[in-house]
Amino acid sequence: MLPDEMTAPDVTALEGQPIQRMERDGVQYVILGTAHVSRASVQAVNALLASEHFDAVAVELCPSRAHGIRDPEAFKQMDLFQVIRQGKAGMVAASLVLGSFQKRLAAQYGIEPGAEMKAAMDGADARGVPVWLVDREVGTTLKRAWRSVGFFQRFGLMAGMLGSVFEREDIAEEDIEKLKQSDLLEGAFSEFASGSAPLYHALIAERDSFMAAKLREHGAAMDPAAPSRKVLVVIGAGHLKGMSTELAEQHDDARALTDELATTPPPAKWPKVLAVTLVLAIFAAIGYAFYRSPSLGIDALKNWILLTGGLSALGALIAGAHPLSIAGAFVAGPLKPFRPGIPSGAVSAMAEAWVRRPRVLDFERLRDDITHWTGWWKNRVARTLLNFFLVSMGTIAGEYIAGVHIIRSLF
Structure with a gap:
């Protein structure tokens, strides 16, 4: 009935x-x-x-x-490892942000x-x-x-x-x-x-x-x-x-x-072309710095490593990542051009998910934790996704800042 x-x-x-x-x-x-x-x-x-x-x-x-x-x-x-490996971490994070908006509505009304x-x-x-x-x-x-x-x-x-x-x-x-x-x-x-x-x-x-x-x-x-x-x-x-x-x-x-x-349009080619062109220009500048002076070349290479690795590690640090994840971000940042298609955030996030494996409780509390900003740092699932996002952003910022700094040092 x-x-x-x-x-x-x-x-x-x-x-x-x-x-x-x-x-x-x-x-x-x-x-x-x-x-x-x-x-x-x-x-x-x-x-x-x-x-x-x-x-x-x-x-x-x-x-x-x-x-x-x-x-x-x-x-x-x-499966958090699969989410990161398949490049879906950003999409899942966006869905969680939308979910937190919905939860706020639910709690208020x-x-x-x-x-x-x-x-x-x-x-x-x-x-x-x-x-x-x-x-x-x-x-x-x-x-x-x-x-x-x-x-x-x-x-x-x-x-x-x-x-x-x-x-x-x-x-x-x-x-x-x-x-x-x-x-x-x-x-x-x-x-x-x-x-x-x-x-x-x-x-x-x-x-x-x-x-x-x-x-x-x-x-x-x-x-x-x-x-x-x-x-x-x-x-x-x-x-x-x-x-x-x-x-x-x-x-x-x-x-x-x-x-x-229902089809996903292919990504625009110009951002990838711009990124590759920038990296090639930076490496050419580093090579030219070595040509002009070994010490100048060493300084340029050091700037590349410290800025890309340092800002990547800073992203992991802000995300409250484990020291191993921070170290992974520092190593992965400068090597990103040699790993096309694998963002440095994925490397650090995989390390974070391995060292601090999400517990059943983290998945159970995920929807509730993300309704407050502190929950993104307390919940291991949310923190891993946040780590992916901030490390990736840190690497991109590091590449552009390093490029400008290296090229300016040659003139």
Whole structure:
């Protein structure tokens, strides 16, 4: 038997809620725009499910986020060594920063972000109807957003993410109201999304297109002989207008469109070319210094080692790394040009994860620890990821500072 709150709909819960009804290719869509931090949105989901019959329920979730909502303990199975080895440490760290933002909302307002999505999935399960996961994978969205902006905007994003870790003020009521009209990802990066058309396109517009195409794809697979084809769509209110427009106006092949939007564009070549050119120029300068004078060459080489190794080690030191990890960062920094594709942060982080192996308790407390900035240093999982990030940044800074210093010493 269904729970009482599902069998006795509260019609008043739907008053003032953004609901749009439309039909596409013989499928009726009831689209509910929700706030990811609102009890009213949860009540509206339950009221719609209880008052109308739906043949499917679509939610603004990708498989990984849906799995995280259904099984909050799944992250405990994370293999930290594999995360670092596969170059995913930065992406996991970004996801944790976003998670800490969500946790702050939960602690302040007493409701987990995404509770309305869980209510929609639970309601569909209770009624035996399929759940459609129509959002793009969050990792793909973050990668496309990252690669859509320029070099200096990336530093701004990283600074903003680090700043959110240290932010302790309560989230104001007016900011919560803004979240009701925007997307959670956009809300977390609102300062940058509002001022960057490429970033807004990757975080919002592309996902509007992706979700509309996914709805069309799933809708086409429904039995055309069924007595009804009616779908409840639960999405953030910030996507309501854009996705509805896309659903009405899209004419491209749905599968081809989702495949295109789900691909990660290759990284721009110029940053790698610039980095290689810089390193070659620095090594040429060091060689020229030796040509002019052995002592001048030794000084140039010493500056390279001390600045790249020293700033890499400083990053590990700030992260509270083990002395062995700090030493690994110092050695790995100057040798980075000889290890293309292997950042110095990965070397130091691997050493940190080996010396201070994360305990079961660290994984269990990870979500709670990262809600406060000190938790990034106390929790071994978070500290390893922080170590990766700060050492990598220290190495990059060291390379540029060393290059300028060495070249200036020749003139």
